[in-house]
Amino acid sequence: MATIEKHSPATPSGAHHYLNHGKGLWSWLTTLDHKRIGVMYLFTVLTFFLVGGLLAIAIRIELFTPGRTIMDADTYNRVFTLHGAIMVFLVIIPAIPASLGNFILPMMLGAKDVAFPRLNLASYYIYITGAVVALTSLLFGGVDTGWTFYTPYSATAGIGVVYVLCGAFIAGFSSILTGLNFIVTIHKLRAEGQHWDRLPLFCWALYATSIIQVLATPVLAITLILLVFERLTHIGIFDASLGGDPILFQHFFWFYSHPAVYIMILPAMGVISEVIPVFSRKPIFGYKAIAWSSFGIALLAFLVWGHHLFVSGQSELANFIFSLLTIFVAVPTGIKVFSWVATLYKGSIHFKVPMLYALGFLELFTIGGLTGVFLAIVSINVHLTDTYFVIAHFHYVMVGGALMAFTGGIHYWYPKITGRLYDEASGVWAFIFVIVGFNLTFFPQFIVGAQGMPRRYWNYLPEFTTLNQLSTLGSFLLLAGFVWTAFYLWRGLKHGPLAGDNPWNSLTLEWQTPSPPPHDNFAIDPIVTDWPYAYRAENEK
Amino acid sequence: MFISNVHASGFQSSAVETSATLPLQGTQIAAQWDQLYLFLVGLSAFFFVLVVGGMIYLAFRYRKSHSPRATYITHHHGLEALWTAIPTVLLVGIFIWGWSVYTKMIQAPGDAMEVRVVARKWNWQFQYSDGRVTLGELFVPVDKPVKLIMSSEDVIHSMFIPNFRLKQDVVPGMYTTIWFEPTITGKHQIFCTEYCGTGHSEMLAKVIVLTDEQWKTWWMGKKISATIPFAGIGGIAMPQVQASASGGAVKLSGLALEGKALFQTKTCTTCHSDDGSPKIGPSLKGVFGHKVELADGTSVQADENYLRESIENPTAKIVKGFQPIMPTFKGMMSETEMNAVISYIKSLK
């Protein structure tokens, strides 16, 4: 009866695997191996996460006191715009699908690679190009329109905004190609015997995410094209004086951007659905319900974007429709959260770091989800929107949800990716810093937001000082937690003990091959004969 | 470096007491709004305890050392149906309650006093039915419905009055409206909550709710003697913007400093720059005391009278190369404000 403590003997270091398959930078830069592309995405995403995080710290320091603390209004506006744009377009959208998804999905399906390996590499280079083009805007005076680029302000902003728009346009294609690749991979390359009801929930989540990526991102592409033309040649489609409608831009923008927040959260839910059963040593509760609610969320994602326009001058009828549709998003999300908690019942819980992050995810995502219900109700939204309440809500859902699951996922698949184990003790401590720091940073923002502090304010009323200072204090703890995590994960690369094929004794296919996995993932094409969560062998008396 | 600022501004405990979580209830609807809000807070607290408390309990109760072997459970249709139906019913109930509050928030009574609001980059202008125009201060009578008809001159702004729980974007090229019936006299803080550029966080204004007789005196055009206190947040003014990053850090004296703020709020910055950069109107840096060449070829010494005349009757003397489109600011500025602006222009060496 295998428990997690006993490590199966590590693969001899001399073994042939994807890391030493080709030598030198060129073999990495021109690789078609989904695992290497996943690792390249991982390092790029983490670098941008560091940049975005430092910008966030700069914002928190500035808001330590009302008035000018370290920068003035123009710089502050550029900093929060860059923080928003980097975190949304370059970190949190590709984070789980492109890095962990690229690495793990083919292995979970028992396939040798994604359907279109060259397209996969092209998607990485398109992502890098988009990022570089977006960041060249800094040479042209930067962008201070906020990551939402609302017209007419963005249509009259400096030339820098055109670079960010083109950058986001290009990066959007990387997201489309990843989505396309995953859909065809899941359709065509599943292992033999892996019917739809034997697909791990991480694959279901990535499948739903890919559908959103493929259906929503093109509308962002056309929106950005129209905005660039509006900015450069004044075609008047979003300009009231020429007959256009600034609110139409908000419709176009949010038709993509709301499904985009589900591109961020669905893979995170997939990771949690993988981690909790493994560390409870029992099947996931309500597998079908969770799989179908991924699709429920993916469909509802396209029906609810209007709740971003409740106070923007939208008609009363539209407010009614969008508010009614938005409250129903809470139902499939609720099903998932209740199912995860129910999985713990009568389990055998191992408090390893991935499990800690999963439990942390549940705590933060529950707060994020519940405050989402506040914002779904029109009358409550009127007072709370565009205040720090909304900032707290979406950080709870995005950082508390997606990035906690991303960190948990990195820890969960760290042995498979690197073949080594990270230091468990420092992992637990770092988690405590992260969870305490996060709550201290963002919970005060709910209160200060309800009291009426607007968002994107460089200078605020002195009444809000204390809560802002608490929040800044918390952000330092959060920074410490993440930096410490990066440190011990980096140290683990060299000094971590060898992990062996399946340190967590998971049943999904990626753990049934050596780690780090060989170039073609599996020596022999695996045949799936059972459900990936059938932890029954070790449970029967 | 930020430590010094902390001492400078200090941890002021806010003079005016604000309730723990919500701003003042400035209207009846704000009270009804708070009821729904507090109900939602309670409901969320309950579900938080249920989910996260349950999670912690289960994780602790079934920890590995305490239950080495898990039980093989895959699903339970009854339970799953329950936690789908109950949230749906609760949500629809909340939606209906929320919508009923919303309909009250948007349907203005027929006899509401209409005030025309123009939002522009970084100030609010209110125009009453008799043509009177005030900048940054909206005077309204207490216990009487007021309807604001708003439009923007440049980008999207947003009128947010926390004490009335009201927010509505102000969009160029179309009209949006909000209405309220204030029940508490005093100054209520107005914020701009749609990002609109550098001065977004300084684009503040105040709803000044007057008692009936104060309102009559004001409507007849007289000054109100009594000083009107702040109701709820906004009591302590935001720290004044020191020299902006671009301008030199010139130490401005009292009147000129006040003039600098007025230069912003009276929208001079819309057409005139104070740092020499070209805008719609001539830059006012280094104008005072020098010769100014006029459109009709003559030139004149720029002294106080020239500045005053250009403010009150701008088309009298047009600077060479500029359009005669400056509107008259006569009546828009009191005497002291005029002096403050002129002394600020004089300080622009």
Add this chain to the structure above:
Amino acid sequence: MNQNETSNKKPDQKTAGATNGPAGSSNETDGHGHHHIVPDGVALKVFGGLICLTVTTVVTSHLDLGVLNFPLAMFIATIKALLVVMFFMALKYDTKENTVIFASAFVFVAIFFGLVAPDIFFRGDVYVKKGQALIREVSGAGSTIPKGWISTPELVAKGKTIYATQCSTCHGVEGKGDGAAAAALNPKPRNFTQDAGWKVGRKPSQVYATLKTGIPGSAAMPVFGSLSQADRWALVHFVRSLAAGAPEDTNEDLAKIGIDPANEVAEKVAPSISVEMAMERMTEAPAKLVAMSGSNLEEGTSAGAKLYRSSCFSCHGQQGSGGIRVKNLGVKPASWVVTRALNETDAMASQDKFNKAVILGVPGSLMPGMAQFSATDLRDIYQFLKTGK
């Protein structure tokens, strides 16, 4: 669904020897199904169909089926699209999966339009004041007077009343270009009583065009596109009647502005309401529109009346009754100010209050300070307002 898999094989037991896996693995599509080659005959038939449908859609578009035109064109286009997708792209012979994928794209485009429409086409609560929609009220009045371009006494009379409300603030009461707001304008508004100086021309069509498109370059002459077509013709004739010797139109002049004099088809443009007009309607105080009749102006022979008429009348109206809309030039998109009746204000309380109000102007309003009056002038005007003589 409780897995009743009884096989005790370890879940992913690697079956020995299944190196490349049997050919017909479950998730591969049905062998050669998708290798369908479209025979040339079918291709040509489909192509023929497409060409015929194209011709039909062009022909039917020229028939005026009213509201049916659009759905019919879309129906034909959809048939053509289906032909291309089903046969040219061989979706008919393809797997059901691909059909579902491609169809889902159109479903989400429909969702996008379906949920934007409730906002875009149902806005307008602002325009609906106490149930009566402003826009509809104006558009209903789009009546056209046949042969509007030929002057008739009724048109001139109608033009006079419109002139009083719309034009007198700048062009002055008698059209001399000396209105109250003219003080702030450079170049000065046109003086209609003279023949010279008309930038666009005095022919009816030219005045009509000026009213419609304004004079580019002059900051003050706004576009009166919001006036209904009949009002514009009335104004044209009133303005031309202010001075003799106005040249008449030729047919080419009329054609230039899109009017065919032969068949009396007046230019049909659905009147749209300009932002100004809507704003003016809403913020208009219950002002009495003063019907200005020239007659009682001449009778007031006293000095006060003459002074009042020359510099106060255009804003303060008939003997200080007010109600005149004055355009506040300082605000964009322009706001209109309605003057209050003088006796309601405290300026009339006493002579020196009146003097102070006239000399220094009224803070917060658009009343300019008029320092040019002597004390006697002020006394005369005050008497005229008080006594009407």
Add this chain to the structure above:
Amino acid sequence: MANQPVTSAGHHHAHHFKSADHEFSAAKQGMWVFLVTEVLMIGGLFVAYAIFRGLYPDMFSAAHKFLNVKLGLTNTIILLTSSLTMLMGVSSAQRGDQKRSLKFLAVTFLCAIGFLVVKYIEYSHKFHDGLLPGANFTNTDPLLMHPKTPLFFSLYFMMTGIHAFHVIVGMGLIAWIMKRTAKGEFSPGYYTPVELVGFYWHFVDLVWIYLFPLLYLVG
């Protein structure tokens, strides 16, 4: 590692696919998903068209009369023919008749050039008349007095412009396929790229089938 080197004898399917058919059906499905993204992108423009037509119906009916229906019709015929010849090219490649396939692809390429020439004539006519998008609209024709008329031409130029861009990309793809056909890379066993480029071209024609009535006929 990448696909085995392509030999004239025939194409070896990539190592992670079970068979050539498996790879081909995956590639085709990938193409259909790509076409979904194209439908969504161009769909955004059609939604904008529908909204503004709903807001300003009279302006649209007045402004669309200024589009040249004859040129539009010629373009429609050209694209439909090119769709036919592309289909013939693909089916010949499927049958292995490379020379015939090359001929048809060449005709398709010429049709594409014809389309762009007609498009150039239309655009230069619009530029000459000042019927330009948004703020650049300088036409003073009294029939176009509606203040929002520039919006119609904004939509016209955006929709037909992006479509023309897709035609140019299509021409590049057809040239690439013709080069590979000439080198004899395709055979009845392997013609995936030809069929996929065919899909792309039929889609470009599909978009024009809707653009033509919407802009030129009913307006």
